[in-house]
Amino acid sequence: MLTTKHTLVAMVTDKPGVLNRAASLFRRRGFNIDSITVGHSELPHISRMTIVVIGNSAMVEQVRKQLEKLVDVIKVADVTEAKTIIRELALIKVNAPSTTRSEIMQIVDIFRAKIVDVSSDSLIIEATGDEDKLSSFYNMLRGFGIKELARTGCVAMIRGGAKSAAIDKESLKDIQ
Amino acid sequence: MKKTGSQILCESLINEGVNTMFGILGGVVIPFYDTLPQYPQLKHILVAHEQGGAHAAEGYARATGKVGVCIATSGPGATNLVTGIADAYMDSVPMVAITGQVARSLIGKDAFQEIDITGITLPITKHNYLVTDTASLAGIVKEAFFLARTGRPGPVLIDIPKDVLTGLAEFNYPDRVSLPGYKPKVQGHPAQIKKAAKLINESKKPLIIAGRGAIISESYNELKQLAETAQIPVITTLLGISSFPESHILSYGWLGMHGMAYANLAVEECDVMIAIGMRFDDRVTGKISGFAPNAKIIHIDVDPAEIGKNVRVDIPIVGDIKPILQNLNKAIEKQDHIDWISRMDQLRKEHPSINIRDTDFIIPQYVIRQIYESTKGNAIIVTGVGQHQMWAAQHFWFDKPNSLITSGGLGTMGYGLPAAMGAKVACPDENVWCIDGDGSFQMNIQELGTIARENIGVKIAILNNGFLGMVRQWQELFYQRRYVATPLSCPDFVKVADAYNIPGITVKNKIDVIPSIKTAMETEGPFLLNFIVEPEENVYPMVPAGASLSEVLEEPIRKVRCK
Ligand SMILES: Cc1ncc(C[n+]2csc(CCOP(=O)(O)OP(=O)(O)O)c2C)c(N)n1
Ligand SMILES: [Mg+2]
Secondary structure, eight states, X not given: OOOEEXXXXXXXXXXXXXXXXXXXXXXXXXXXXXXXXXXXXSSTTEEEEEEEEEEOHHXXXXXXXXXXXXXXXXXXXXXXXXXXXXXXXXXXXXXXXXXXXXXXXHHHHHTTOEEEEEOSSEEEEEEEEOHHHHHHHHHHHHTTOEEEEEEOOOEEEESSSSOSSOOOHHHHHTOO | OEEXXXXXXXXXXXXXXXOEEEEOOOGGGHHHHHHGGGOXXXXXXXXXXXXXXXXHHHHHHHHHSSOEEEEEOTTHHHHHTHHHHHHHHHTTOOEEEEEEEOOGGGTTTTOTTOOOHHHHTGGGSSEEEEOXXXXXXXXXXXXXXXXXXXXXXXEEEXXXXXXXXXXXXXXXXXXXXXXXXXXXXXXXXXXXXXXXXXXXXXXXXXXXXXXXXXXXXXXXXXXXXXXXHHTOOEEEOTTTTTSSOTTSTTEEEEOSTTSXXXXXXXXXXXXXXXXXXXXXXXXXXXXXXXXXXXXXXXXXXXXXXXXXXXXXXXXXXXXXXXXXXXXXXXXXXXOOOHHXXXXXXXXXXXXXOOOOOOOXXXXXXXXXXXXXXXXXXXXXXXXXXXXXXXXXXXXXXXXXXTOEEOOOSSOOTTOHHHHHHHHHHHOTTSOEEEEEEHHHHHHSGGGXXXXXXXXXXXXXXXXXXXXXXXXXXXXXXXXXXXXXXXXXXXXXXXXXXXXXXXXXXXXXXXXXXXXXXXXXXHSSSOEXXXXXXXXXXXOOSBXXXXXXXXXXXXXXXXXXXXX
């Protein structure tokens, strides 16, 4: 079976330890996780996780079901097949002496990234995009000497009016 | 009026119908124990080791279907529960484990006997809680019991800091739980049930595999109706034994590594498999690629994550087995499957699997048969782990629903004695027999103390072969008989029992087997039988690890293959 990247969106109650439970599950079952992010959602007391997992579809379905089995996890959807917006943010600190500075600034422009900090010999660049864009941006900058890279991991949302991981009415009632 | 955390805990337990708990106290749980005299309806049984307490809670839970409760103090008390909790997790046993924790102000400071038990038990509990304030305790207890017993049952741990037990709060026991992330499905999808019925109605060689789920859901009648209506042979897993009467004409034993050869061979031939409340463990399936190669698989289970986990499934039905089978039965047509049934009978005739040889000395299989004969099968059998466990499962005839209590998923040596103790406490009127190995018995032998003090009338039969027999068998078959670290030196078990004031007999001669069993049964209270059995007896049939079910070895070692 084909091994590919899948993006899962999980709605979870914001109880302490929920991220730990998810992470523990992935480790224990040997799931190969590329990135995992968690933050607030539009619902009170509900956080939203985005998990990028590498595997074949049967394995990813296991990840989804095992995750959904956790008591604190309300709903998990595999949005890989849907039309989705996937975004990640990166901060990159790159060597930028005056000799290469303008060249770097041109690349930043092309990728519609932003310079958020300037010092005499380095820049911090903020870039958002999907994984591919950030990776090629990073590759373009590599030659200048990267001092630091920090990436947030992906968040995803499906296009159009539908919810990415809709919670059924019955469960919504229980969310106080 | 405000109550202390300890009082709230006791009253919450009473609200959940708890009347028996197994535990050992320690510094941080003294406040809880201190309130127990106020609640005489809560019986606490002091065990000798927390592992014994956890297995006792399991035995109690498995014998009754109720939630078993065990209690331990923080640190080493809590870690001693871990094996029992893991065992309950693997075998879907409803259990609530309550542990004391150091006071909240000390958490994270590596305080004396502070251990992160919620962290440790994260992967072996259905859910767990660290209670952070007294006011939330009642709600958490309510949730814990709800989680433990509903859906796919399992262990839930509640870790309670000492100052939460001594703190004060208003006590209102909630009448409902609010768990948006937990909605176990009850009714199976009607369209799936319809599809399954069609497949079964059209099948020529259907086969039912019933697992522990059929016992948990108490679907005995529904299972029987399904089998009888369409004349479908029934095989169980090890943990499914006693979900269907073994003397029923449609019963064909159990499958897997030490299951009956005819059951394993039938799996290869069937065209439709109806898997009910089982999880396709590797000990059951053998090599996955060779498992049921000719069958379409219908898998009925309450846990959606079990569907497709180990084997491909053609028709999954997720929900509570009982209502699913009731609905399925409405759509099942009468069949006779004469050819298939006679093929099954032929397989059983050609591969009898559980014949035993006649010997002058005692072989373990003989002892188990005599226990069966003497009790007329009217007993709950609890086992340790090893050869004796397999022989008990093979040679006792389980007709009584839910009459085998054995550690399947985790295969925990030391399970037998404490689990039997819990089962007997739960069902004082049942004959509870612990069939144990000399190795397994020594792993929780200390519970003889509990059994003696509480006068818990379990009958203990040790099949004393002087070996860690199951491992020795592997060494014999696969490691050229190099018996490294498997010979045991055992104490005189009857003397040990005697030291606890438990009567016992060592049985060395075959003619003494039946009378000794009789003596054990006629003696009030606990009794120990130490059977000195043939040391190098092997368990057959056997599917070697990694082989397909059809590669089952029958005694004497000879390969059989299906045509
Ligand atoms: C706690 C634990 N440790 C080790 C094992 C591995 N093991 C499986 S069976 C067995 C031997 C059991 O010996 P005994 O209880 O005497 O039973 P017998 O096989 O001799 O009937 C061992 C060591 C286990 N299952 N559980
Ligand atoms: Mg032994």
